[in-house]
Amino acid sequence: MSEYFKNLNYTLSNEDTRIEWTLQKPDLQSVFCIGGSGARVLPLIARDPKSLDVVDLSQEQLALVELRLAAARHLSRDEFLFFLGYRGGIPGNSASHDDRMELFVNLKPHLAEPTYRFWLERKNAWIPRGFILLGRWEGHFQKMGRIFREVLRLDTRPIFEAHSLEEQNKLFEKHFKPLVFKAFVRIAASEFVFNRFLYKGHFSGQSDRRTESRTPAAFIEEEFTRLFTRTLIRKNYFLQVLFLGSVAYEEGLPLEAREDILFSIKDSSTEVQYRQANLLEILKTKPYDFISLSDTISYLPELEAKLLLQNLPKETKSGSRMVIRSFLRRPPGIESSGWTKLAIEESWARDLDTTGVYEFDIFEKG
Ligand SMILES: C[S@@+](CC[C@H](N)C(=O)[O-])C[C@H]1O[C@@H](n2cnc3c(N)ncnc32)[C@H](O)[C@@H]1O
Numbered sequence: 272m273s274e275y276f277k278n279l280n281y282t283l284s285n286e287d288t289r290i291e292w293t294l295q296k297p298d299l300q301s302v303f304c305i306g307g308s309g310a311r312v313l314p315l316i317a318r319d320p321k322s323l324d325v326v327d328l329s330q331e332q333l334a335l336v337e338l339r340l341a342a343a344r345h346l347s348r349d350e351f352l353f354f355l356g357y358r359g360g361i362p363g364n365s366a367s368h369d370d371r372m373e374l375f376v377n378l379k380p381h382l383a384e385p386t387y388r389f390w391l392e393r394k395n396a397w398i399p400r401g402f403i404l405l406g407r408w409e410g411h412f413q414k415m416g417r418i419f420r421e422v423l424r425l426d427t428r429p430i431f432e433a434h435s436l437e438e439q440n441k442l443f444e445k446h447f448k449p450l451v452f453k454a455f456v457r458i459a460a461s462e463f464v465f466n467r468f469l470y471k472g473h474f475s476g477q478s479d480r481r482t483e484s485r486t487p488a489a490f491i492e493e494e495f496t497r498l499f500t501r502t503l504i505r506k507n508y509f510l511q512v513l514f515l516g517s518v519a520y521e522e523g524l525p526l527e528a529r530e531d532i533l534f535s536i537k538d539s540s541t542e543v544q545y546r547q548a549n550l551l552e553i554l555k556t557k558p559y560d561f562i563s564l565s566d567t568i569s570y571l572p573e574l575e576a577k578l579l580l581q582n583l584p585k586e587t588k589s590g591s592r593m594v595i596r597s598f599l600r601r602p603p604g605i606e607s608s609g610w611t612k613l614a615i616e617e618s619w620a621r622d623l624d625t626t627g628v629y630e631f632d633i634f635e636k637g
Pocket of ligand 1: 280286
């Protein structure tokens with residue numbers, strides 16, 4: 272697994288952080304968060320916990336989280352959106368003045384020296400279009416979208432133009448080609464493609480591992496159709512990146528880009544530590560009040576996944592929460608004595624999640 276996570280895999284996050292952000296109470300003492308792209312980390316800081324440990328096996332992902340947080344704390348919102356690559360310019364600037372390098376240099380005092388050097392050495396990658404589409408995942412999604420639009424000629428752009436669900440459903444009927452989509456997903460969401468391009472042999476949805484009864488293709492086809500017909504996709508950054516190649520609509524910007532969230536991040540006094548380590552090593556070192564594990568448990572050895580809660584420090588306070596996401600493979604039989612499973616919150620999260628692909632396991636200490 273560590274080999275799979277060696278490079279920069281995620282830069283935008285295919286996780287809708289409204290879930291963790293809602294479940295995390297304000298002003299906690301200590302929070303644990305898997306790093307990834309950092310887009311799930313930032314809103315947790317907006318809740319102003321006293322301390323936050325950002326943990327990831329990958330140094331590259333941690334470098335991105337650190338940069339993202341520095342940008343959120345020290346740039347204006349317009350600069351932040353431009354710097355990360357959500358937008359192509361800064362409103363109010365003269366047309367020739369937008370300069371990511373200048374913003375980056377301004378962030379230097381707020382970055383560790385190796386992080387500054389890491390990004391400086393890769394400047395040619397991010398100066399033109401920012402960071403959010405640099406990751407291997409985001410690159411793959413964009414490629415899929417291009418095949419979809421240019422080869423299969425399935426142009427979903429008019430559907431994204433809708434301002435209401437009613438209008439969207441009419442446009443969906445008119446412009447979506449369900450049979451083409453189905454045929455495409457059969458290939459694009461096959462075990463072969465997932466393993467070859469994204470998971471390097473560790474795909475949790477392959478037939479001998481997944482807990483989801485539908486095949487990956489049937490699952491994605493049904494869930495995406497649900498998103499297209501029951502949620503306003505103008506508000507969905509994940510579908511926009513997939514189908515349009517960028518976060519095209521203001522309403523679709525993810526939580527980290529919201530004005531109030533950025534304001535709270537600037538206002539927060541959270542002490543952030545970056546730890547390049549296996550989550551199991553860090554979780555046993557101290558009690559955390561909130562633990563955001565992303566989709567990491569499906570990749571742990573079965574016994575360690577089962578004993579995850581029982582191996583946390585005994586001093587973990589009552590009311591502490593853990594949020595686990597999973598894609599096609601729910602963590603098998605986590606031993607939960609002393610903890611309550613928050614079933615109502617789990618189904619709320621499943622319905623709310625913009626990506627439509629995650630199951631949630633949410634625990635609260637009794
Ligand atoms: C598992 S990924 C989840 C990303 C994506 N949402 C998905 O569906 O796969 C998030 C991050 O977890 C990190 N990671 C995976 N397993 C880990 C572990 N055991 N300890 C620490 N970090 C881990 C990876 O390096 C990656 O940056």
